[in-house]
Amino acid sequence: MEKFIVMLPKTVYENLPYIYFLISGGLLVLGSEWALIFSAGVFYVVACIVLVSRSAHRRLDKYKRKPLKYLFPELVYEYLPYTYCAIGIFVLMSTTNPFYQFSGFALLILALRNLLCRKSNRAKAPSFF
Secondary structure: OOOOOOOOOHHHHHHHHHHHHHHHHHHHHHOOOHHHHHHHHHHHHHHHHHHHHHHHHHOOOOOOOOOOOOOOOHHHHHHHHHHHHHHHHHHHHHOOOHHHHHHHHHHHHHHHHHHHHHHHHHOOOOOOO
16 A cells, blocks of 8 residues: 655645634634634644744754753743733733733734744854854
8 A cells, every 4th residue: 555645835834834823813703602712722722833843843053951940841931922922812802901902912022022032043053152
């Protein structure tokens, strides 16, 4: 029996997590039924897992973090910006209070900042200086 390997074009493969994010957002916009919210959560979690696993595989600075030196375990640390983003989106969608909306927006900015800094730092090989 032959095995069939499905090969996706590189543009589709590289953008697949972002497509999952878009599907998740689209499901949230469609309604507030529990099935839509659950499905949106599943797509969001899958996109986060794909991005974190790709980042771990592709990073040039492959050092391991020392658990005693840092506040969070590595698994929590990797998913923290995505958690900030999910909480920020939830707050923005669920309230009309300007203070809470600003707090949700601030969480989104913090998540974006952390992800951009992480991408920049992991794209460089470690140096001695």
